[in-house]
Amino acid sequence: MGLDFNVVPEFLDLILIGAMWTIAITLVAGAISLGGGVLFAVIALYGHWLVRYPIKFFAWLFMGTPLLLQLFLIYFGLVQVGIDLPAFVAGVIGLGLHFAVYNSDIIQAGILAVDKGQTEGGRTLGLSQFQTIYKIIVPQALRNTLPPIGNNIIALLKDSALVSVIGVTELIHASQLAISETFRPFEFYITAAVCYYAINLALEAILRKIENNAQIAR
Amino acid sequence: MDIDLMLRVYPYFLEATLITIQLAVLTVVLGLICGALGAAARLSGNKYIRFLGATYVSVIRGTPALIQLFILYYGGSQVGINLDAFEAGVIGLGFNIGAYMTETIRGAIIAVDKGQVEASRTLGMSKSQTLIKVVLPQAARLMIRPLGVNINAQIKATALVSAISVVELTYTAQRYIGSTYKPFEMFFLAGVIYLALIYVTSLLISWFDRKAQIK
Amino acid sequence: MSPTQPFINIRHAKKNYGDLEVLKDISLQVEKGQIVAIIGPSGSGKSTLLRAINDLDSLTEGEVWLEGMQVNKKLPTRQYEKHINKLRQEIGMVFQHFNLFPHLTVRENITLAPKMLKGLSNANANKLAQEQLERVGLGDRIDYYPSQLSGGQKQRVAIARALAMKPKVMLFDEATSSLDPELVEEVNLVMKQLAKENMTMIIVTHEMAFAQSVCDKVLFMDQGVVVEEGLPEIIFKTPQHERTKSFLANHLNGRF
DSSP states (O other): OOOOGGGTGGGHHHHHHHHHHHHHHHHHHHHHHHHHHHHHHHHHHHSOHHHHHHHHHHHHHHHHSOHHHHHHHHHHHHHHTTOOOOHHHHHHHHHHHHHHHHHHHHHHHHHHHSOHHHHHHHHHTTOOHHHHIIIIIHHHHHHHTHHHHHHHHHHHHHHGGGGGGGTOOSHHHHHHHHHHHHOOHHHHHHHHHHHHHHHHHHHHHHHHHHHHHHHTTO | OOHHHHHHHHHHHHHHHHHHHHHHHHHHHHHHHHHHHHHHHHTOSSHHHHHHHHHHHHHHHHSOHHHHHHHHHTSGGGGTOOOOHHHHHHHHHHHHHHHHHHHHHHHHHHHSOHHHHHHHHHTTOOHHHHIIIIIHHHHHHHHHHHHHHHHHHHHHHGGGGGGGTOOSHHHHHHHHHHHHOOHHHHHHHHHHHHHHHHHHHHHHHHHHHHHHHHO | OOTTSOSEEEEEEEEEETTEEEEEEEEEEEOTTOEEEEEOOTTSSHHHHHHHHTTSSOOSEEEEEETTEETTOOOOHHHHHHHHHHHHTTEEEEOTTOOOOTTSOHHHHHHHHHHHHHOOOHHHHHHHHHHHHHHTTOGGGTTOOGGGSOHHHHHHHHHHHHHTTOOSEEEEESTTTTSOHHHHHHHHHHHHHHHHTTOEEEEEOSOHHHHHHHOSEEEEEETTEEEEEEOHHHHHHSOOSHHHHHHHHHHHTTTO
16 A cells, blocks of 8 residues: 555645644643643742642652643543543643643742842832732743743643544544544654644744743843 | 552553563663764764754654654554554654654763863864763763653653553553543552652662762 | 831841841931931941841841831731831832842833832823933833843832832942942932932942932941941041941042
């Protein structure tokens, strides 16, 4: 059985819809990973021990086990406790939390690297510790850690492929649907890979632009 | 928690752990070979070889490992590559981690102080003598830690081959989640094993790192 | 507040870092509109004393009072936070390293606290920022980022930021020490202007000439104690104490 890429155009709509879902998953999970990363970082550094230690334990657990396993746990685990989430929601939460843990590590380092004078500057004006953290410290920590966080978002894009295993119709799953009709895995997986590569390049370009824009404000 | 169930199924998890360990060891070895060759290509004087190295890194790191596995395993037969799932898993993941290791190794080589090269060239050593006697030994120490990070990531990445039905740890956990509807228990079993594997690996790496730094 | 009570009253201030005594029983009174300079060698405790006034460094013992209100009151943590945040709004502080917020424009640096803490509208906050910037001669820099300003300009923005809170007193912690010599004067000019406007000011400085020309009272501190205090002309011209003499001899060279 030779290769025949002429089968691809017929399924282009399906592939494009899959690509849209991949982008959607990346954006939503990326946002969760960023918000969660900030939240976890702030709790890990400033939180009461009653929340700090559970968060640290959760982070340790999520960093030491495979994402795929975590996705199964969230998807089937929530069903077990009576929450039947659509696969998309479960996938996005799983991906988002997984990368939130990694982002939290980076953001913690970023927060610790912000000059002590910044806290003093804020507190002297009468801002509370909380106001100082979220208005002054966290924005600077985020700006200074944009490159590694950007790398994590790119890793998240690639790992979004894993949610296909819980049945979200993103790029990989869309390709599998096409393959089940045509029995041409090579052609469709290559097509999907090209799509990922293109999205990856676009994402990198966007991240670089954001980094450049942030340069002046540091 | 259903302890009885866990006691009943844990032998299967341990069996699967052996497969996970084999996968990790083989993919890391293949990855190191690819990484060394890749780094050599990226730093080569020949621009075609450099381009080849850069393309390898860019394409592999620019696409998901899962799809690389699928192309190799499901698509391979269409282009005359017939591998069983385990072989496809080792080769696919090995090539994948190799691209990341290429950048780690290259980074370590570049990080060796330029003055070191100048000093040994001034002494009359050739380019390759300088590389082998001066640069690589220093780079080797610099790359132990970041390679350790790659290796720990790889232990978790072996879970991907469950998607091509290799009966390793995650596949086993997934299968028992499906048949027992006890996701937390199964996650707990598999999770503890992954954490233990990573912990032991981390210890080995830092022991190795300490030994290398003393010299 | 009784009429005889000083505007700022520091009573028996002591501060230890472990075994190290940084402040050894210091008392200081400052009247409204008065300008006090604190001079002394590095490590003398002068910055610590200044930072105790808004409780940036907490005293081990002793009391700080502002307008009949105790700053370092013993309160449960949560209540104390509220209390100190309120008080700090009335105590402006300027740092050696400016501590401007690099991720915010000059305008945002100035309007942040008035908007968050005093509920100023955007329009009012912008007007306030413009006024305060003009006061320090930087009306045309409102939309710059700190990284686009010189050191002297940064410090003037920092002063404008503090002034925007309408403080009752301004604390200057070596405000010109990290500036290149040619930039010191522009900051000094702004401080002199504030002096003319009868702002109460406490200034930790190495600029003896400036201290002499602007201040009503000078404190010379060494090793955690006030060695000598009094009118500037007396401290600078006829110091009584050996330590004051040798310090001034080292610091006045070439400055006058």
